[in-house]
Amino acid sequence: MEISNLLSDRVKSLKASAIREIFKMVGKSDIISFAGGIPSPELFPAKELGKIADKILENNGAKALIYGITEGYAPLIEIVEKRNKEKNVGKSFDSTIITTGAQQAIDLVGKAILNEQDGVIVEAPSFIGALNSFRSYNARLFEAEVKEDGIDLNQVENLLKTEKNIKLIYTITTFQNPTGITLSLDKRKKLLELAKKYDCLILEDNPYGELRFNGEEVAAIKSFDTEGRVIYVGSFSKTLSPGIRVGFLTCHKDIMDRVVVVKQVNDVHTPLLNQMMVTEYISNYDFDEHIRKSAVKCGEKCAAMLEGAKKYFPGDVKLTNPDGGIFLWCTMPEGVDTGIIFEKAVENKVAFVPGRTCMADIDKVSNCFRLNYTTVSNEKIDEGMKILGRILQDYV
């Protein structure tokens, strides 16, 4: 029996996320990991969530343990809609669904929107989980570079002009994964204009936006949306806990109608207990204060890592300087292969995410890499940056 003959073409060549593979590896060893993708775990309110879970199952167990509706737990939808409103997200033509993490939201949108060979414009670099999801629907990925103020709009317009059937522009607007860069207000408005002009949709992914430790909030693209062209994705993974797997999606009702059907066949609904836990936490604790504290912590850690880079990195390694979130992006001189440096670093017990895993073409050599500053202690940041700096010296 030849199993490969019985597999779908669309997933035959799909590669597992290198980040997830790194994650598996570093989970098992004493490596200093700058490869993670979450805020400081000690900030997750584990004890509070434990009490909440116990209380829910004690008093409301039957409700938490049976099937729920696909759209999500109504009180949580209400909370999300209220929080959205504060950002002017969620228009009269929109509705909101609770998803099993923001990853599922992206994947549902991919399935609801993309025909095989449809085009998606993505940022270069971008989030591998989204890239792989689009790939899994046999979409064609087109890249536009991330500049200091976000995605290059000339490149976007050129692609929209020259390529056929581009359905979607995927952008992580604030403290982007993997660069930490924020798309400027002006560019947000112009990107929406381009989407209008060339009749495509924008998927605005914003899991990090609340973790701001510097500067002023920038309005969401969704806040300027007058016709349902923007699909907005958010998450509780970076504020409450990634393991709890609760995110959300806000978009035009006509798109949502399809997204709900796709979610129904996907996992019926997001676990009710998890939705109720998020609801109870936000209803009974000071969630905004919790986020504020997390953001401050992220800022401290970011400063520690930038300090480490200053002390230990060769001068010609360029780093971004994020105003929030959990990542920064390092660019080595042209021609350097950070895939090789990665192997060297892991041998020396430090891990990061090599740049090419964040690109549409993962086989192309990249001179960049992603650093996460939030999952290890300040001491470990210093220690890891020292080791990494020594290794980088050999490649500049």
Add this chain to the structure above:
Amino acid sequence: MEISNLLSDRVKSLKASAIREIFKMVGKSDIISFAGGIPSPELFPAKELGKIADKILENNGAKALIYGITEGYAPLIEIVEKRNKEKNVGKSFDSTIITTGAQQAIDLVGKAILNEQDGVIVEAPSFIGALNSFRSYNARLFEAEVKEDGIDLNQVENLLKTEKNIKLIYTITTFQNPTGITLSLDKRKKLLELAKKYDCLILEDNPYGELRFNGEEVAAIKSFDTEGRVIYVGSFSKTLSPGIRVGFLTCHKDIMDRVVVVKQVNDVHTPLLNQMMVTEYISNYDFDEHIRKSAVKCGEKCAAMLEGAKKYFPGDVKLTNPDGGIFLWCTMPEGVDTGIIFEKAVENKVAFVPGRTCMADIDKVSNCFRLNYTTVSNEKIDEGMKILGRILQDYV
């Protein structure tokens, strides 16, 4: 802006599960619902799960709240593999993944296996969640009738002979949804022979098999699998809680390799807390005794409903007589439209699932309907069957 132009063809015509729509409706009213799909909710160990969740988050919170690996929580995989082994499921060439309910397992298989227009043989009637998932990948569905001892093998072989690109046979082997019928041992072996002969895969879905209240266990098709042709799906939804959304999938490593990548882009991993809760429950409580009690309860309720049918239903309504599980299937005389009866029943505060929602062609009139006997009290069963019996009288 014309949103429909921007949707994927594959989901444009997909209809929401009528069962989920019924579920939404009956959740809001005083209807006696025979439309459910879960065992008696009072049997779910809510209090125990509450204590467990509290303990996990108190002692092991950081671990439960961060990202886990896509394959699942290792101790739970171990438990599943051990339990599988007792059924001779899980061969040397297999591996197991934890999924966000069995629905996700089915959906991942669909995505990993099916190209557009590939064929899937399904039972008539079958589980709407699986049918809709296959539809969402633009698969062509072919039906083979469920007889008293399970799927009609002549019809299966005819389809395999005449239709091109049939990749998958989907069967719910034990206490089938919606009929409650169990595929005979002899037919299980022959079905596998057919899959070999025509080189296709079998998706063996077994969420109800443990809820046996009569007769002897029948070996899984998977237990006869010598080459990885059978993909086996199980669930904790019917034994511990559906809302917790934990199921599993056991299949050949070469198929699993693709399933894992598809899950990774779908929801990264099943919520860790939920996986740990199932693990702790099974490790610290008598899970088999809990299942045995649930099965006894299912048997009592089934008897109550069959008794109600005997008392109140017209003589020419044919009912199945399940040895386990939670459903029975009613067949009215030819030409009767149970869709119309459904509307009448709901007006009279009783709900069931009309037969056509369980068919590949949901627009074709059906003279059948599904009854669930486990979600309401024995008194309500009697009351509901009395009302339903009165309505059915008008249609025979």
